[in-house]
Amino acid sequence: MDNAAAVSTLVLAAVIHSTFVIERTFPATPQRVFAALADPVKKRRWFAESDAKGVESFEMDFRVGGRETTRFVMVGGPESRQMRITNETTYLDIQQDRRVVLAYSMAFGEHRFSVSLATFELRPTGAGTELRFTEQSAFFEGGDGLERRKEGWQKLLDSLGKYLSAGEA
Numbered sequence: 001m002d003n004a005a006a007v008s009t010l011v012l013a014a015v016i017h018s019t020f021v022i023e024r025t026f027p028a029t030p031q032r033v034f035a036a037l038a039d040p041v042k043k044r045r046w047f048a049e050s051d052a053k054g055v056e057s058f059e060m061d062f063r064v065g066g067r068e069t070t071r072f073v074m075v076g077g078p079e080s081r082q083m084r085i086t087n088e089t090t091y092l093d094i095q096q097d098r099r100v101v102l103a104y105s106m107a108f109g110e111h112r113f114s115v116s117l118a119t120f121e122l123r124p125t126g127a128g129t130e131l132r133f134t135e136q137s138a139f140f141e142g143g144d145g146l147e148r149r150k151e152g153w154q155k156l157l158d159s160l161g162k163y164l165s166a167g168e169a
Contacts, residue, residue: 016139018146024157027128028164030097036160037100037120038062046163047156048072056084066091068102084109098122106144113143133157 026033036042040060048058048070056071068089073082086107093101100120105112116137123130133153139145144152 014141016143016145017137018139018149019134019136020146020150020153022133022150022153022157024131024133024161025125025127025129026131026161026164030122030124030129032164033122033129033131033160034097034100036163038094042163046159050159053085062091062094064091064094068104092117108142111142112140114139114149116149131157131160 036046040058040062043060044055044058048055053072053074056073058068058070060066060068062068068087068091070087070089071084072087073084087104088107089102089104091100091102093099099122101117103115103117105115107113114137116135118133118135121132121134123132135149135153137146137149139149
């Protein structure tokens with residue numbers, strides 16, 4: 001094996017692929033849940049804003065082929081330092097009140113550490129809406145990994161639930 005092939009093999013070996021599913025039931029109609037995913041003002045409230053991160057920018061063009069970019073600073077973490085993170089999203093499939101499929105990448109500064117395909121599926125239930133979130137990820141060197149990503153999405157979906165329960169959507 002020559003040096004170029006060895007380097008290529010090392011880079012490929014560093015990518016970790018993972019899939020996870022999170023399910024939630026919200027006491028809101030599919031229309032209200034979908035609106036919280038689709039409306040930039042509503043999504044910013046539950047998705048981008050929190051005590052743990054300062055939003056530097058949030059732009060959203062919710063349509064197939066549209067893009068969303070979020071830039072924020074996470075405060076704390078293992079080294080108690082500020083981390084600038086960029087999340088760049090492209091919307092791939094949108095079915096009104098039923099489904100949103102998107103692809104997104106995350107980066108620390110200029111270092112991209114993951115790319116993901118994520119699907120939000122909405123189903124009406126007697127109690128409101130069942131949301132099924134599925135993510136398929138590729139984590140690169142320095143990536144957050146499956147457990148931290150899943151924990152992050154659990155917190156985000158908890159935030160969505162609080163937002164919907166407050167009657168804001």
